[in-house]
Amino acid sequence: MNTLIDWWHRNRRNTRVVWMTFIVVGVLLALLPFAIDAAFGRTWVRIFDFVLLYVMLALGLNIVVGYAGLLDLGYVAFYAVGAYVYALLASAHFDLHLPFWVLLPLGAVIAAGFGVLLGAPTLRLRGDYLAIVTLGFGEIIRIFLNNLDRPYNITNGPQGINLVDPAQLGAFSFSRTQSIGGITFSGAHKYYYLFLALTLLIIFVSIRLERSRIGRAWVAIREDEVAAEAMGINTRNVKLLAFAMGATFGGVSGGLFASFQGFVSPESFGLMDSIMILCMVVLGGMGHVPGVILGALLLTILPEMLRYVGPLQQQWVGRVLVEPADLRMLLFGLALIVVMLLRPAGLLPSTQRRREFKSDNANAPAGTSTTA
Amino acid sequence: MSKFDLFLQQIFNGLVLGSIYALVALGYTMVYGILQLINFAHGEVVMVGALVSLWVSLKLIASGVPGPLVFVLGLTAAVPACMLLGFLIERIAYRPLRRAPRLAPLITAIGVSIVLQALAMMLWGKQYKSVPQLIPAIPLHVGGATISTLQLFIIAVSCVLMAGLLVLINKTPLGRAMRATAQDPTVAGLMGVDINRVISITFIIGSALAAVAGVLVSQNYGIAHYYMGFLLGLKAFTAAVLGGIGNLTGAMLGGVLLGLIESLGAGYIGDLSGGFFGSHYKDVFAFLVLILVLVLRPSGLLGERVGGRA
Numbered sequence: 001m002n003t004l005i006d007w008w009h010r011n012r013r014n015t016r017v018v019w020m021t022f023i024v025v026g027v028l029l030a031l032l033p034f035a036i037d038a039a040f041g042r043t044w045v046r047i048f049d050f051v052l053l054y055v056m057l058a059l060g061l062n063i064v065v066g067y068a069g070l071l072d073l074g075y076v077a078f079y080a081v082g083a084y085v086y087a088l089l090a091s092a093h094f095d096l097h098l099p100f101w102v103l104l105p106l107g108a109v110i111a112a113g114f115g116v117l118l119g120a121p122t123l124r125l126r127g128d129y130l131a132i133v134t135l136g137f138g139e140i141i142r143i144f145l146n147n148l149d150r151p152y153n154i155t156n157g158p159q160g161i162n163l164v165d166p167a168q169l170g171a172f173s174f175s176r177t178q179s180i181g182g183i184t185f186s187g188a189h190k191y192y193y194l195f196l197a198l199t200l201l202i203i204f205v206s207i208r209l210e211r212s213r214i215g216r217a218w219v220a221i222r223e224d225e226v227a228a229e230a231m232g233i234n235t236r237n238v239k240l241l242a243f244a245m246g247a248t249f250g251g252v253s254g255g256l257f258a259s260f261q262g263f264v265s266p267e268s269f270g271l272m273d274s275i276m277i278l279c280m281v282v283l284g285g286m287g288h289v290p291g292v293i294l295g296a297l298l299l300t301i302l303p304e305m306l307r308y309v310g311p312l313q314q315q316w317v318g319r320v321l322v323e324p325a326d327l328r329m330l331l332f333g334l335a336l337i338v339v340m341l342l343r344p345a346g347l348l349p350s351t352q353r354r355r356e357f358k359s360d361n362a363n364a365p366a367g368t369s370t371t372a
Numbered sequence: 373m374s375k376f377d378l379f380l381q382q383i384f385n386g387l388v389l390g391s392i393y394a395l396v397a398l399g400y401t402m403v404y405g406i407l408q409l410i411n412f413a414h415g416e417v418v419m420v421g422a423l424v425s426l427w428v429s430l431k432l433i434a435s436g437v438p439g440p441l442v443f444v445l446g447l448t449a450a451v452p453a454c455m456l457l458g459f460l461i462e463r464i465a466y467r468p469l470r471r472a473p474r475l476a477p478l479i480t481a482i483g484v485s486i487v488l489q490a491l492a493m494m495l496w497g498k499q500y501k502s503v504p505q506l507i508p509a510i511p512l513h514v515g516g517a518t519i520s521t522l523q524l525f526i527i528a529v530s531c532v533l534m535a536g537l538l539v540l541i542n543k544t545p546l547g548r549a550m551r552a553t554a555q556d557p558t559v560a561g562l563m564g565v566d567i568n569r570v571i572s573i574t575f576i577i578g579s580a581l582a583a584v585a586g587v588l589v590s591q592n593y594g595i596a597h598y599y600m601g602f603l604l605g606l607k608a609f610t611a612a613v614l615g616g617i618g619n620l621t622g623a624m625l626g627g628v629l630l631g632l633i634e635s636l637g638a639g640y641i642g643d644l645s646g647g648f649f650g651s652h653y654k655d656v657f658a659f660l661v662l663i664l665v666l667v668l669r670p671s672g673l674l675g676e677r678v679g680g681r682a
Binding site: 065071073121131132135139143147271278322326327330333336337340344 | 410473475655
């Protein structure tokens, strides 16, 4: 992995190498669902759809946690808002069937609105207070989704909303199996390309943001808020922007989730899901796009692999000692602790962070920096 | 029941709930006062306390030991277990990160919390466990409202423990060391206070209180399960913030107030909102209180320090 990164850093100024890399990666990504389909079956194509979905979510949270350094424990609330906006306005529940391309931006805007709503009163708080308030906010959203079925049925309560319309652009439906030019594309394949396109867009936006004036302001606030303010950064607005931006990504992913799954219920938006997304960001490397992508990839695929742990136990021990779902929770928790203790910058930290951590060790003997 | 009796009943329920919140809130506030760290795993310590005592109680009841004695024995098992747990949590997840950026210990705290939940789930299962009634709950009538002996017992135990803690903090050398560490760890260290020891003891005391709270709350509701610590911990934290985090009396006051707010809120929200919201929104109150306090008065009711220190 590291040799690959070093090679890239040596050659990133070479236009021809860069273009070749883009083409090779593009072709690989385009062929990926067919390779997976052939090797592991259709289920795994769907799992890779989820990988892309989680990459988008994790990149959204990365803006808030990674760039701006604001610990948001209720991020899944924005995902929920996006998903419910889509599900309510494109299903038989209210008998509304607004088109996909209207709902996706709408969900994003509404989620961003919620982000501002949550951020405005809370952003002058210190980091750990913010964590608790966002956690509370996430729970409030979930409680409301669960209970807004009476006296007027708005969200259909714990049963959730099913038969949500699939994504459709004009006459082109993403859920139907279709043969184009002699190649058969299943629903999972088509969603893969849809998600891939949006993921690439979000990656592009993330990277551009990171290097923009706003991105640098976010990082400055993360490192030292007082100093950032002294440098003329309007910390409140900039933080609010981080919240809104993260929420936007969450809203988009939520809408995609609803259309892909065809079903939403409050159960999908619990605290554990917020934590899982946080895990992806932390494990991969906070504030570093490739790291976050790696984190999302690992943490989506590993739990799927844990499914095989149950039968394995049956085979070796004779009975299921530990439920795979419980094991998943345990491993997530351990991952958070171990990564923070041993590799606080994540599995794939940004070069800047790596340097920071190195120079910290070299220049700052224990005891010189007692208070943050 | 007349309107007033109903009101009185809500007050009683609120006081019982509030005294439990107060016990848990003390743990948050003590740790926060010294380390400026939210010990996310504290709620899980409460859960472990409840489940350990339940486990011991079930074994003892099977062999025919009388209820109150089982209660005491369950408590004597749960308290040391939680003390050890609190000590280990600090040692493993927080101490190595004391100089790290603020985000780091917060994330390990969440990690510890999840690990404890997962372990409890594996050890004791996912289902709600019914807790045998160990302290007799004889209903006493006050006007038209009732309060049980068990509820009185819960309030009494909490009061005694809180008084004991206040004496410990304000009158003993250990308490002085703790207050000194909370004010300024470096200077306290220079004055000969063993800071690491003080911090460990803080966690141990907080966890002991949490264990008692866990046993009491499981007695009160007759239910224990692996997830019970999460919401309770969150509410207790809210109570600590409401009272002014870092302030012991504040935590007690905040706990009782939050208990009252919740119980009265859940009792009257249906009437106030014309039936649109029901008592199932009860858990929202704690969060609303939390957000309001943080926005309007981040230092809490009795706190002196402003929450916005960077």
